[in-house]
Amino acid sequence: MKNSSDYQLFSAYQKQLKTEKKIVLIWQCLLLIGFFSLWELSSRLYWIDPLLFSSPSRIINLVLERFANGTMWTHLQITMFETILGFIIGTLLGIVLAIMLWASERFSNIMDPYLVIMNAMPKVALGPIFIVALGPGYISIIAMGAIISIIITTLVVYSAFREIDPNYRKVLLSFGATKWQCFHKAVFPASLPVMISTLKVNVGLSWVGVIVGEFLVSKQGLGYLIVYGFQVFDFTLVMASLLLIAIIAAVMYKLVEQLEKWLIRHRIDS
Amino acid sequence: MSLLTLSNIAHLYFSKNTYTKALDQISFQVKKGEFISLLGPSGCGKSTILSIIAGLIQPTSGEVLVNEASTNTSNQLTGYMLQQDYLFPWKTVLDNILLGPQIRKQQNASMRERANQLLEEVGLPNVADLYPHSLSGGMRQRAALVRTLITEPEILLLDEPFSALDYQTKLKLEDLVFKMLRTYHKTAILVTHDIGEAISMSDRIIVMRANPGTIAKIFDVPIEIRNEIPFLVRRHQKYDLLFDKIWNELNQQEAKSAPE
Numbered sequence: 183m184k185n186s187s188d189y190q191l192f193s194a195y196q197k198q199l200k201t202e203k204k205i206v207l208i209w210q211c212l213l214l215i216g217f218f219s220l221w222e223l224s225s226r227l228y229w230i231d232p233l234l235f236s237s238p239s240r241i242i243n244l245v246l247e248r249f250a251n252g253t254m255w256t257h258l259q260i261t262m263f264e265t266i267l268g269f270i271i272g273t274l275l276g277i278v279l280a281i282m283l284w285a286s287e288r289f290s291n292i293m294d295p296y297l298v299i300m301n302a303m304p305k306v307a308l309g310p311i312f313i314v315a316l317g318p319g320y321i322s323i324i325a326m327g328a329i330i331s332i333i334i335t336t337l338v339v340y341s342a343f344r345e346i347d348p349n350y351r352k353v354l355l356s357f358g359a360t361k362w363q364c365f366h367k368a369v370f371p372a373s374l375p376v377m378i379s380t381l382k383v384n385v386g387l388s389w390v391g392v393i394v395g396e397f398l399v400s401k402q403g404l405g406y407l408i409v410y411g412f413q414v415f416d417f418t419l420v421m422a423s424l425l426l427i428a429i430i431a432a433v434m435y436k437l438v439e440q441l442e443k444w445l446i447r448h449r450i451d452s
Numbered sequence: 453m454s455l456l457t458l459s460n461i462a463h464l465y466f467s468k469n470t471y472t473k474a475l476d477q478i479s480f481q482v483k484k485g486e487f488i489s490l491l492g493p494s495g496c497g498k499s500t501i502l503s504i505i506a507g508l509i510q511p512t513s514g515e516v517l518v519n520e521a522s523t524n525t526s527n528q529l530t531g532y533m534l535q536q537d538y539l540f541p542w543k544t545v546l547d548n549i550l551l552g553p554q555i556r557k558q559q560n561a562s563m564r565e566r567a568n569q570l571l572e573e574v575g576l577p578n579v580a581d582l583y584p585h586s587l588s589g590g591m592r593q594r595a596a597l598v599r600t601l602i603t604e605p606e607i608l609l610l611d612e613p614f615s616a617l618d619y620q621t622k623l624k625l626e627d628l629v630f631k632m633l634r635t636y637h638k639t640a641i642l643v644t645h646d647i648g649e650a651i652s653m654s655d656r657i658i659v660m661r662a663n664p665g666t667i668a669k670i671f672d673v674p675i676e677i678r679n680e681i682p683f684l685v686r687r688h689q690k691y692d693l694l695f696d697k698i699w700n701e702l703n704q705q706e707a708k709s710a711p712e
């Protein structure tokens with residue numbers, strides 16, 4: 183008797199949760215539809231200048247047209263390629279540098295002031311130097327996508343390495359473990375959640391580096407399309423590129439989130 | 453002949469602005485199969501002594517002799533058990549237990565079998581594939597005991613292994629550890645600040661004082677209660693006598709070290 187009434191309360195609670203979720207979803211859809219409708223409407227009624235602010239229908243048409251004639255796909259591909267590579271290189275180098283700092287206390291002390299400066303430095307300002315050094319092509323852009331996340335990854339991961347409870351090392355040392363064994367049995371796996379959490383931050387940072395890089399190199403990619411559209415006063419093209427960036431960046435973020443979940447479930451250790 | 457000899461050990465810890473004399477003039481001997489307790493207030497250098505014996509830190513001066521031969525490397529004869537279990541949360545209980553053999557590159561099928569057998573002996577059948585977070589504190593500490601025992605250490609170094617447990621669990625674990633060490637004829641050095649635990653488990657009790665950590669007095673546990681299991685020792689009349697003696701000794705030290 184008592185149990186069944188408990189259960190009723192619980193299902194009522196569950197129902198309430200579901201309703202709340204539905205309300206949130208409805209509002210999200212309304213906001214989206216409302217925004218685009220208002221935009222379309224104001225553009226058609228000349229409340230805003232359609233030349234400057236374009237309109238959703240024009241943007242969609244342009245995207246479809248450019249995909250149909252193949253003048254969008256290459257730009258999209260090249261930007262994605264640069265971003266993914268920049269993201270991977272930046273994250274890996276950041277972790278490798280953190281391992282080096284951990285391996286040698288002295289190296290870490292020597293590097294300390296340089297890391298502080300490099301971290302404080304706005305990395306995209308280095309763009310022109312990359313272009314001079316690596317040429318005005320995708321290599322420079324990838325380098326910018328990478329450099330923007332290296333130092334912050336290094337600092338975050340290194341501090342995670344240092345924060346692990348020294349007693350775990352003590353356990354391993356009592357079995358006669360070497361420094362490297364301590365790293366690979368305790369320090370690395372214990373810091374894995376932190377390393378994984380840097381992934382999500384880094385994928386966003388790489389976008390910044392790559393888009394700025396494409397602005398500067400101005401040859402190919404969605405960043406280039408934005409600059410080009412701006413120069414020829416084709417704001418529909420600018421908006422279309424922004425829309426695509428928003429969609430792909432969100433998809434990448436979600437993918438990294440899935441990867442994160444997968445990695446946490448299959449913690450690398452041996 | 454003694455299994456382990458500490459000869460005039462002193463140890464200093466340095467930090468940026470100051471140094472601490474953690475130990476001074478520590479000398480004692482441990483015979484094979486003996487159970488020794490180090491008893492004293494927090495900060496008197498008990499853990500430091502264990503770390504020196506295990507070869508984890510080098511003493512500033514003095515010598516550790518094992519079987520009359522001096523050692524200064526990580527000691528393969530010792531097994532270390534800490535206050536908390538420090539089981540690795542991302543490894544199963546079995547993988548945690550096999551850490552020692554893995555590090556020493558002795559992992560094989562018979563080790564696995566041995567691990568399961570030891571788990572059963574400490575009353576933990578069927579947990580090998582579980583992760584530590586699903587075990588209670590007492591179970592985890594028993595798993596940590598198995599992890600220490602599987603490498604077949606000659607000397608067990610127990611650093612307050614029961615102090616993080618609730619009282620009932622602690623009493624049960626004392627009995628278990630005592631029996632296991634007797635069964636396998638192990639030598640043990642137990643660090644504790646619990647007088648009752650020291651009396652009920654050991655053959656000899658080394659009482660220490662702090663600043664710097666030195667040996668204040670050594671008590672022999674009466675022969676009548678040495679071989680009794682800890683739970684029964686606590687009800688023996690000799691237990692109370694020794695308890696009072698040690699209590700007085702610790703109080704005297706406190707009076708001496710109190711600021712003038």
Ligand SMILES: Nc1ncnc2c1ncn2[C@@H]1O[C@H](COP(=O)(O)OP(=O)(O)O)[C@@H](O)[C@H]1O
Pocket residue numbers: 465466467472473474493494495496497498499500501
């Ligand atoms: N790594 C260390 N660095 C500096 N001082 C330490 C370190 N470890 C211990 N000490 C100091 O040495 C003294 C003895 O410590 P410890 O051996 O841990 O004592 P106990 O185990 O008896 O509590 C304490 O005063 C402690 O502050």
Ligand SMILES: [Mg+2]
Pocket residue numbers: 498499500611
């Ligand atoms: Mg201690």
